[in-house]
Amino acid sequence: MSDRKVKVMIAKCGCDIHERGALTMLNVFRDAGFEVIYTGRYQSEEGVAKAAIDEDVDIIAVSDLSGSLVIICRKILAALKAEGVDDIKMMCGGLLSDQDEKDLYDMGLFAVMGTGSPVQASVDAIKEVMGIE
Numbered sequence: 001m002s003d004r005k006v007k008v009m010i011a012k013c014g015c016d017i018h019e020r021g022a023l024t025m026l027n028v029f030r031d032a033g034f035e036v037i038y039t040g041r042y043q044s045e046e047g048v049a050k051a052a053i054d055e056d057v058d059i060i061a062v063s064d065l066s067g068s069l070v071i072i073c074r075k076i077l078a079a080l081k082a083e084g085v086d087d088i089k090m091m092c093g094g095l096l097s098d099q100d101e102k103d104l105y106d107m108g109l110f111a112v113m114g115t116g117s118p119v120q121a122s123v124d125a126i127k128e129v130m131g132i133e
Contacts (some may be wrong), residue, residue, distance in 0.1 A: 006033075010025055029126070070103050071103060
């Protein structure tokens, strides 16, 4: 790992207006020393993928409280794949079932955080996947 900061994009897709968690994580990640970009609400999955590529992010962190994490993450991963990008890692947090959690890990996400998860767990997951202490 170089001296460059880990770059995390926090993404909100679709019509989920609940952004308290995303804004909280923006501050948590920034305080942990990561560079953080927030897409804002109402983004399309394709737009998130394009922005992640354009901004050269290391990680996309999807936030969703509508129960649509599996659909959203599947579409973002498909959009990245369509662009030939396979080096951006993805995690998510929000409202999900046990089956959603399994499906998201099966898709290749490195961290899946349900509502109420400790914020430090997300920071630790990023540090682990990026190989930093």
